[in-house]
Amino acid sequence: MLEVKGIENGLVIDHISAGNGLKIFNRLFADTEYPVVLLMNVSSQIIGKKDIIKIENVFDVDLDLLGLIDPRITVNVIKNGALVDKVKARIPKTIKGGLQCQNPRCITHTDDYAIPEFKLLKANGKMEYECSYCEEITVYKL
């Protein structure tokens, strides 16, 4: 069994569905200067196989983005080697920026003034968001 020692101060991002760990790492931590470990395909009683990210000296993470990627994710905050907080990723009810409308006829693709705001319509299975400009549905994909 592969062993990785715990961290003293930082975050442990747990219960990432196997395969999503690398995508999250690339999206959030690819440029970090701090020590970071990505564990893949770790056995999990809850979700079968999971990925885990451990990162030192970082205490802020975008819970909305994690929720979009994988709503089952939990984030453990470690200080002086002890667990001080445990928070769940959340599916954002609204998103502004960072998501593109899937409707090619939407004004947001051709006008820099039009920054779409998306409203969550449905969150079981795939996450469906409605564009504030054209009202078409965009399904979030990492």
Next chain:
Amino acid sequence: MRHLIEPEDFTLEEIEELVDTGLKIYENPRDYQKICDGKILASLFFEPSTRTKFSFDSAMMRMGGNVIGFADADTSSTKKGESLADTIRVMGYYADVIVMRHPKEGAPKLASQYSSIPIINGGDGGHQHPTQTLTDLITIKRFKGTISGHTVAFCGDLKYGRTVHSLIRTMARFGTKHFYLVSPEELRLPDALKRQLVDKYGVELKEVVYLEEVIENIDILYMTRIQKERFFNEADYLKLKNSFKVTREKIKTAKPDMIIMHPLPRVNEIAYDVDDDQRAVYFEQSEMGVYVRMALIAKLLEVGPYARG
């Protein structure tokens, strides 16, 4: 300041009041011929239109107002790369109200965020066409007496037809519960809209492929044009186009007081010999569009029957 970007921008009471005001103007147009004296409508058509543009121009002129604008984006600064927001900001100095049509969906909403004067959406891509909805509602009230409570069939292109999307949603808001959706499988009403209609308004939608199956039950037949380019191949188009055509034969068993509506232009979906049938009201529908647009302009400018104080 109010805008009309989508029908939901107005309450049901406001919509009904606009329809009633439009009917009053229709009955006595002379009473309203000066109410927009000194006012200017900017008519910004970034893509071509016949009925919407000219009915707005006519509406403003019939109230004593003036019209400026363009009927083709190639003759505006958009051609030089000007953003919509900049065009709209400047128009605020030249006019009192704007009607715009734009090929991009959501463009009127963007315009409303940068405008110092009211914006009216005259159609944005396949998205919304709220003044066509007002036109449809005033026609229904004129010929059927009430806006709601009828059994309605929408026939033709229900997938891309923005007039259908705006109207069905608004009729559902008004409490209409029974809709027949007559279309080829490829052009059915979008699932998201169907879900919204059923979940939010509790309407009953019945999808059928042949008009003959339902013609006896309906009070309002709303026809739309099936466009050739919506089909993957010409053979499918040729096969289906006549299934969605209204002929004298097909309406033989329809109710004598049913009305046939169409936002126009029609191509071949209503046979010309139906025009003489007393149930055909699509030309009157275009006529009513002028009166309800007069009411709308008056409301947004707060003049005439909508003057404050």
